[in-house]
Amino acid sequence: MIHSIYRNEIQKTGRQIEYSRVSLEEVMSIRQRVLRPNGSISDTIVPADRSEYAAHFAAHLDAEVIGAVSIAPDPCPGKKDDNAYRLRGIAVLPQFQGQGIASALITQALAHVKPSRVQTVWAYARPQCATLLDKFGFVRCGNFFEMEETGPHILVVASLSG
Numbered sequence: 476m477i478h479s480i481y482r483n484e485i486q487k488t489g490r491q492i493e494y495s496r497v498s499l500e501e502v503m504s505i506r507q508r509v510l511r512p513n514g515s516i517s518d519t520i521v522p523a524d525r526s527e528y529a530a531h532f533a534a535h536l537d538a539e540v541i542g543a544v545s546i547a548p549d550p551c552p553g554k555k556d557d558n559a560y561r562l563r564g565i566a567v568l569p570q571f572q573g574q575g576i577a578s579a580l581i582t583q584a585l586a587h588v589k590p591s592r593v594q595t596v597w598a599y600a601r602p603q604c605a606t607l608l609d610k611f612g613f614v615r616c617g618n619f620f621e622m623e624e625t626g627p628h629i630l631v632v633a634s635l636s637g
């Protein structure tokens with residue numbers, strides 16, 4: 476089931492990007508291609524992805540998924556909040572990067588949890604994603620650390636206001 480939320484135009488092509496909430500299955504392939512090019516799809520899936528409260532969002536161009544973001548309940552390291560959510564699987568195909576697609580998807584994911592009075596949203600962000608999440612008010616906690624196979628990440632945490 477796809478709920479079309481809003482549309483955006485790619486000026487270069489004149490075609491439209493459609494942003495939608497989708498199933499986990501629809502974001503698996505882009506996660507693997509962009510985030511784990513040397514890994515398998517199962518490397519990109521965690522149990523929280525299948526939570527009834529998980530939500531997955533995709534940007535489509537025609538029938539192709541060109542960007543994705545997921546958000547799901549997950550305890551935030553170092554923070555006592557039983558209702559914390561984690562952003563994961565933030566990925567945009569290289570040829571479509573730099574056009575605001577990840578920003579649009581993150582905006583949707585944060586808007587999705589807001590009615591549930593979620594106060595803490597966090598992520599382990601790669602360097603370019605940390606810069607992106609800075610713009611959403613995420614605060615960097617500690618230093619970058621090395622994740623096996625996927626390189627440097629940093630914990631970033633946002634406190635959503637009521």
Ligand SMILES: CC(C)(COP(=O)(O)OP(=O)(O)OC[C@H]1O[C@@H](n2cnc3c(N)ncnc32)[C@H](O)[C@@H]1OP(=O)(O)O)[C@@H](O)C(=O)NCCC(=O)NCCS
Nearest residue numbers: 565566567572573574575576577578600601603604606607
């Ligand atoms: C990180 C990523 C998701 C950003 O997607 P995107 O659609 O290009 O992002 P946006 O166009 O919405 O960028 C918004 C802001 O993020 C920051 N940003 C995005 N890509 C960046 C990069 N490569 N280097 C530094 N900052 C970057 C910029 O501040 C940018 O704002 P600006 O355009 O005003 O400069 C995308 O580059 C990607 O998929 N990268 C490979 C996978 C990855 O690292 N995912 C994150 C895992 S934590």
